[in-house]
Amino acid sequence: MDLEFARTFAAEWLDGWNSHDLERILTHYHEDVTFSSPVIAQMTGDASGTVHGKEALRAYWATGLERIPELRFELVDVRASVHALVIDYRNQIGGRVSEVLTFRDGLVISGFGAYGETLAN
Structure with missing residues (x-):
């Protein structure tokens, strides 16, 4: 993975989230x-804070988009690694978030969100 791919991916990722188009x-x-x-963990009550599979992710994010209609992300920075990238952004309440996304076959196979002082409402 190179920084150009990471930046292009992050721009598409951000546009998708800001469009609220779940399938995108x-x-x-x-x-x-x-x-x-x-x-x-906060939204589902599951202490593991983990979803497994695209369908579970779809259900979780559908609920999130419904609960947070004002959701909006602002890109702060993007970093690339060997098979992963980090998207650093601010959410709709100004909270700083980093998402670490690992790829396999050109798609995200695993990821996690790490939050600063505030979590999403």
Whole structure:
């Protein structure tokens, strides 16, 4: 992975989220994706904070988009690694978030969100 790919991906990812188009967002994710976040734990009551599979991710994000109609992300920075990238952004309440996304076959196979002082409402 190179920084150009990471920046292009992040721009498409951000546009997808800001459009609130769930299917557009999900085009970047593998069927076997695993995603973890403290917001998952907060919203679902599942202490593991993890969803497994694209369908579970779809259900979780559909609920999130419904509960947070003002959701909006602002890109702060993007970094690339060997098979992963980090998207650093601010959410709709000004909270700083980093998402670490690992790829397999060009799609996100695993990821996690890491939050600063505030979590999403």
